[in-house]
Amino acid sequence: MASELHxxxxxxxxxxxxxxxxxxxxxxxxxxxxxxxxxxxxLERLFMKxxxxxxxxxxxxxxxxxxxxxxxxxxxxxMIPQAIGNLVKLQSLDLSDNALQVICPEIGxxxxxxxLRLANNQLKFLPQELGDLRELETLxxxxxxLRTLPERLHxxxxxxxxxxxxxxxxxxxxxxxxxxxxxxxxMAANCLTSLPLDLGRSMELQFVFVDNxxxxxxxxxxxxxxxxxCSGCGLAAQISxxxxxxxxxxDVTIPLPSEVKAIGSETDHVLPxxxxxxxxxxxxxxxxxxxxxxxxxFLLPKSLxxxxxxxxxxxxRCSQPMFTIVYPKLFPLRETALAGVHKRY
Numbered sequence: 001m002a003s004e005l006h007x008x009x010x011x012x013x014x015x016x017x018x019x020x021x022x023x024x025x026x027x028x029x030x031x032x033x034x035x036x037x038x039x040x041x042x043l044e045r046l047f048m049k050x051x052x053x054x055x056x057x058x059x060x061x062x063x064x065x066x067x068x069x070x071x072x073x074x075x076x077x078x079m080i081p082q083a084i085g086n087l088v089k090l091q092s093l094d095l096s097d098n099a100l101q102v103i104c105p106e107i108g109x110x111x112x113x114x115x116l117r118l119a120n121n122q123l124k125f126l127p128q129e130l131g132d133l134r135e136l137e138t139l140x141x142x143x144x145x146l147r148t149l150p151e152r153l154h155x156x157x158x159x160x161x162x163x164x165x166x167x168x169x170x171x172x173x174x175x176x177x178x179x180x181x182x183x184x185x186x187m188a189a190n191c192l193t194s195l196p197l198d199l200g201r202s203m204e205l206q207f208v209f210v211d212n213x214x215x216x217x218x219x220x221x222x223x224x225x226x227x228x229x230c231s232g233c234g235l236a237a238q239i240s241x242x243x244x245x246x247x248x249x250x251d252v253t254i255p256l257p258s259e260v261k262a263i264g265s266e267t268d269h270v271l272p273x274x275x276x277x278x279x280x281x282x283x284x285x286x287x288x289x290x291x292x293x294x295x296x297x298f299l300l301p302k303s304l305x306x307x308x309x310x311x312x313x314x315x316x317r318c319s320q321p322m323f324t325i326v327y328p329k330l331f332p333l334r335e336t337a338l339a340g341v342h343k344r345y
Contacts, residue, residue, distance in 0.1 A: 020045070035060075051074075077099060089112055097120045097121075113136055124145045132155070134156065142164060166188070169191060169192060182204060214234070278323035
């Protein structure tokens with residue numbers, strides 16, 4: 001086995017191969033032959049799936065500087081070195097099915113990265129630096145131990161597919177509703193209790209899968225006519241004792257986001273003062289952010305700034321932002337795009 005490995009690497013060096021396949025080699029250590037002398041400056045794609053690697057070398061970026069794709073699926077890697085940030089040309093990184101507990105912040109230095117797969121590890125959180133990956137198109141963090149997603153994830157303006165199935169997520173950050181290219185969002189088998197009211201407002205988002213979230217009993221009306229999966233949602237489950245405004249529809253009680261203070265109707269002519277204040281602050285924040293002449297710090301506590309910067313949703317009729325009051329618009333699930341395909345609740 002060792003002689004076959006040495007021969008494969010020797011031939012790749014001699015013939016300056018751009019692709020090197022080292023899958024199923026029972027490797028416990030990263031081959032030193034790849035890192036000798038000047039390394040393999042010409043290598044662009046390295047496949048090392050289903051081995052027994054536990055670490056990566058610190059000088060990986062120095063010895064393989066032109067690496068575009070790195071596939072390390074199904075190893076025993078517990079941590080990745082800070083030097084991973086030196087692979088500045090990397091576009092695809094697959095670390096699925098490993099033993100990762102932490103992702104180092106330096107991953108945010110991979111500014112060319114387009115596809116990142118971290119499924120089936122032991123991650124409890126993700127670094128905020130993921131928001132620096134402006135070219136990222138695919139992110140798969142399924143089957144981990146995540147309770148939240150990074151606040152800065154909405155800065156990944158190229159993100160098209162986000163998969164976070166089988167974690168411990170309780171909510172979907174409403175900032176994700178602003179991602180301009182997001183086409184598919186999958187958060188099946190989590191602990192979701194509600195979804196952002198604006199989810200689906202973007203015409204680009206077409207596929208939303210939230211199956212097997214037992215506490216999830218309602219979907220935003222913007223998901224009407226989208227392709228949705230929600231089988232196994234709304235099952236009988238313990239309701240939290242936390243005081244929360246709910247919308248009752250027949251036998252179904254739908255919890256609303258904790259920020260909601262009132263449920264409005266079309267007959268209401270006067271808005272609560274708190275709602276008016278939030279709308280004025282929101283408009284002022286957007287105005288100062290867009291006008292270069294007025295780009296001064298917006299002096300508000302972070303908790304309040306987060307509220308006025310990211311509305312709960314927008315009105316279907318007038319597109320006004322909503323902060324503490326909502327106007328529910330309900331559709332029977334039988335009328336949605338996947339009617340009859342998934343079991344509905």
